[in-house]
Amino acid sequence: MTETLQSRRVPLAHPARQLELLDAVPMNGSGDFDAALARAGWPALTPAALEIFQINLGKLCNMTCRHCHVDAGPDRTDAMMSRETIDACLRALDQTPAHTVDLTGGAPEIHPHFRYVVEQAVARGRHVIDRCNLSVLLLQRNAGLVEWLGERGVEIVASLPHYRKRNTDAQRGDGAFEKSIEALRLLNAAGYGKGDPRRRLSLMMNPAGAFLAPSQGSIEKEWHVALERDFGVTFDRLLALNNMPISRFLEWLVESGNLEGYMARLSAGFNAGAVAGLMCRNTISISWDGRLFDCDFNQMLDLDALPESPMRVHEFDFARWQGRRVVTRRHCFGCTAGAGSSCGGATT
Numbered sequence: 001m002t003e004t005l006q007s008r009r010v011p012l013a014h015p016a017r018q019l020e021l022l023d024a025v026p027m028n029g030s031g032d033f034d035a036a037l038a039r040a041g042w043p044a045l046t047p048a049a050l051e052i053f054q055i056n057l058g059k060l061c062n063m064t065c066r067h068c069h070v071d072a073g074p075d076r077t078d079a080m081m082s083r084e085t086i087d088a089c090l091r092a093l094d095q096t097p098a099h100t101v102d103l104t105g106g107a108p109e110i111h112p113h114f115r116y117v118v119e120q121a122v123a124r125g126r127h128v129i130d131r132c133n134l135s136v137l138l139l140q141r142n143a144g145l146v147e148w149l150g151e152r153g154v155e156i157v158a159s160l161p162h163y164r165k166r167n168t169d170a171q172r173g174d175g176a177f178e179k180s181i182e183a184l185r186l187l188n189a190a191g192y193g194k195g196d197p198r199r200r201l202s203l204m205m206n207p208a209g210a211f212l213a214p215s216q217g218s219i220e221k222e223w224h225v226a227l228e229r230d231f232g233v234t235f236d237r238l239l240a241l242n243n244m245p246i247s248r249f250l251e252w253l254v255e256s257g258n259l260e261g262y263m264a265r266l267s268a269g270f271n272a273g274a275v276a277g278l279m280c281r282n283t284i285s286i287s288w289d290g291r292l293f294d295c296d297f298n299q300m301l302d303l304d305a306l307p308e309s310p311m312r313v314h315e316f317d318f319a320r321w322q323g324r325r326v327v328t329r330r331h332c333f334g335c336t337a338g339a340g341s342s343c344g345g346a347t348t
């Protein structure tokens with residue numbers, strides 16, 4: 001069973017140490033992400049129209065997956081968004097045209113104010129996404145939650161590393177796959193994953209090792225067939241995500257001797273066509289303590305947006321937000337490799 005970096009008090013629990021480690025990887029002159037962007041015609045990474053308002057409710061999670069980029073786990077009660085910060089998020093949301101509120105964590109469903117945020121976002125006419133680890137839906141405290149979400153048209157984006165038990169349990173722990181299937185059956189029974197746009201069920205997969213995510217299009221059919229044939233489970237679409245070289249996946253890369261090779265693979269896979277669709281261009285990412293970031297990955301690395309004078313959500317200024325330049329470092333190669341990678345899957 002994996003434990004959080006924080007509970008083990010290891011140096012990699014500190015984002016500054018993760019950034020130092022990435023910067024120290026020998027990359028033969030190919031490790032400068034900004035130079036790669038410039039060669040691709042992007043002298044600066046600037047925002048597009050804001051579409052996604054992503055609220056990270058905290059790092060508390062019922063699981064402790066090996067690849068977690070959040071260092072989430074059952075011990076992370078130290079990082080939970082307060083009701084007062086949630087209300088500041090809602091006031092900021094009112095300033096923006098974002099069509100989607102994306103709730104993430106940790107496991108957002110175990111946050112005490114989860115249903116409140118959903119209700120408030122729905123009341124504002126925004127589409128809501130719940131980033132769900134599936135097993136959380138089986139907790140006693142969440143009885144009836146699936147139907148409640150379905151009644152409000154909430155989209156479920158459920159992480160499932162693989163449709164094979166072995167691959168999923170290797171990342172999420174023994175028994176995780178069986179619980180995931182049980183939760184998928186619950187979702188199907190509530191009308192999710194059957195083509196109804198108000199009960200959309202997306203699955204998000206990520207590779208088990210130090211390689212890029214396969215193209216979504218090429219594996220989606222295989223996933224549909226395997227899950228329906230073997231478990232009678234259906235879903236609407238598959239999203240493929242590269243593992244980011246940060247937090248617990250970074251620790252695994254170091255321990256398995258894969259860090260240098262993985263960074264070389266990400267850099268060599270740079271795809272200029274993936275830049276326009278990078279999620280940092282159309283997203284605002286808010287941390288449990290109300291700080292603002294270009295994306296969830298920068299959030300986990302403590303790379304505040306507007307670094308010269310960071311703004312908290314409590315004093316949100318939309319015009320200033322849209323005028324910023326995105327903060328980039330080497331981990332960004334994880335988003336531009338292959339078909340591109342984001343919380344919405346491939347970017348090309």
Ligand code: SF4
Nearest residue numbers: 061063065068072133
């Ligand atoms: S990967 Fe997701 S489910 Fe796993 S520990 Fe992290 S936040 Fe929890």
Ligand code: SF4
Nearest residue numbers: 279280295297332335
């Ligand atoms: S890590 Fe964040 S800032 Fe970097 S390219 Fe990806 S989405 Fe953009």
